[in-house]
Amino acid sequence: MTHDHDHSHDHGSELSEMQLRVRALESILLEKEYVDPAALDALIETYEKKIGPRNGARVVAKAWVDPEFRRWLFEDGTAAIESIGYGGRSGNHLVALENTASIHNMVVCTLCSCYPWAVLGLPPLWYKSAPYRSRTVADPRGVLREFGIELPKDTEIRVWDSTAELRYLVIPLRPPGTESWSEEKLAELVTRDSMIGTGLAKLPQENTR
């Protein structure tokens, strides 16, 4: 039986300490003109407001409706995704992974927190956490269960440990009952977790926008 651990108390005291430490670093780096304060704001705004999982959702939706794009995506993910306008930082070398009826893909970075920023934005805390990093390569089904996903026993589970500068994007299965849906509407079904492999795309009846 593994023990549950609540580190929130630690992070509570860390908060004020870290606030002070970051403020000190910011002051020093601004005073030495290593950084431009407006650039800091632009960086924060970029990843807080502009780049996020909806980028990836557009890629997935296009792959669902456009067979030519889909073929290109699995052949050269970087170029295909670049054609939609995404790439660059943490996305210079993109690989799309195709889920099928018999194969389910999952992405992890056991060594740090590599994640396809260009299409998914910054990773959630759990992706960067020790429980996810330690267990996904050895017990992916157990990890999926914690996300409420139970796959058929014979489904092949392919785990991709991002040890280099390649970044992976899972292309989940298109949900049934969406045959007549537009690309834009389909994108609403594509969750962040479905593109990491810890979730599936939403079913039409689950889409409550």
Added chain:
Amino acid sequence: MNGAADMGGMHGFGPIGIEANEPVFHAEWEKKAFALNMAIGVANIWNLDAFRFARESLPPSQYLNLSYYGLWVVTLENMMLDHGVATSEEIKAGHAQAPVKKSKRTIAAADVANMVRCGSPYNRPSPGPALFKIGDRVRARNIHPKTHTRLPRYVRGHAGEVTRVVGCHVFPDSNAINAGEDPRWLYTVRFDGRELWGENSDPTVRVSIEAWEPYLEPA
């Protein structure tokens, strides 16, 4: 290095803490920690691999007990000290002290979009032909460098199959210790779960890593 960062296959870390509607940042200081690291990266005082090496070099108890951005902050302080960007007195005081040594290269707000959009590709011209091809059986070498490596412990000594020849990429083991980019062929190698975790483990699991040529030998 066999540090706390190399946690693939470890037990005991407990359940995955899934947070509904998680915000991108959890505190103002996290935003600053993130942006400062991005911005100073442009000054090119250290490379990404050297930064990763510094982060994983923290004592394992510290590494495992810091929050994600807490790790970034502590590592940034260490890098600034190691590279003469700031003195320990300055970090303690929270201010630059005279004489202020100014940076040559900074990023302006107007350049941010471009920097994010361009990123920093890691592929390089190849120095020679690739040793392995798709379908080849290879074994991850049993190496235990004290310096940075991207070959996780859990694959060392195990045999897998080359499923992709990625190209020629900057070799982190060299780049992290400032010994040059030393580009090497990079492969995706797929291992059977039972090869990695023993015959009683889930037979439907396959695990892939990216491995540079020096990590591999024919199996």
Added chain:
Amino acid sequence: MNGGQDLGGMHGHGPIEPEANEPVFHAEWEKRAFALTLAMGMPGGWNIDMSRFARENRSPADYLAMSYYQIWLAGLIDLIEERGLVGEDEIEAGHSLHTPKPVKRILSPADVAKTLHRGGPTERETNTAPAFKPGDRVRAKNINPPTHTRLPRYVRGHAGTIERVIGCHVFPDSNATGAGENPQWLYTVRFDGRELWGPDGDPASEISVDAWEPYLEPA
């Protein structure tokens, strides 16, 4: 389990710090933690393997941030709570709040010397023959149980030589989970340093571990 305790081969833990004229205990509470753990073995009814598992079965972040006797104390608390001898509320309050659960016996002052002298011999009678003999080449199996094991990660998958047939001993992997002593043949197995640590390992170093028969296969 592949937990925080399985430290063989890890980097980054810093220098070894020998202490001149080190006392047996470094604080009064350490003495109490030590004595409480030993004294509770009798009423608690757990075995050595259960208490080892209780100590290692925690987040590596916690394990590595604790001092030696802090880990003992944490293990003791888990053991007495699991057996309903003490409630979580009582640990919190620092006082007994409930009627104690009856136990068979407790350690009396008169029994201390005798109990320590008896120790905990683990050798058992057997009518089976050992599968290996000195000089045999064996390989440590690649097993990764989430429960207690005494086969360190750093030897798994590696080949060595049987140095000694020790005898038939209580099998910790079984004993720790309450599945019985399940005695197994125990061997000392010698590994070449380079086999464990790769071509850069010290060619003059040899590392021996004690391994139970279920850990080994012919090499």
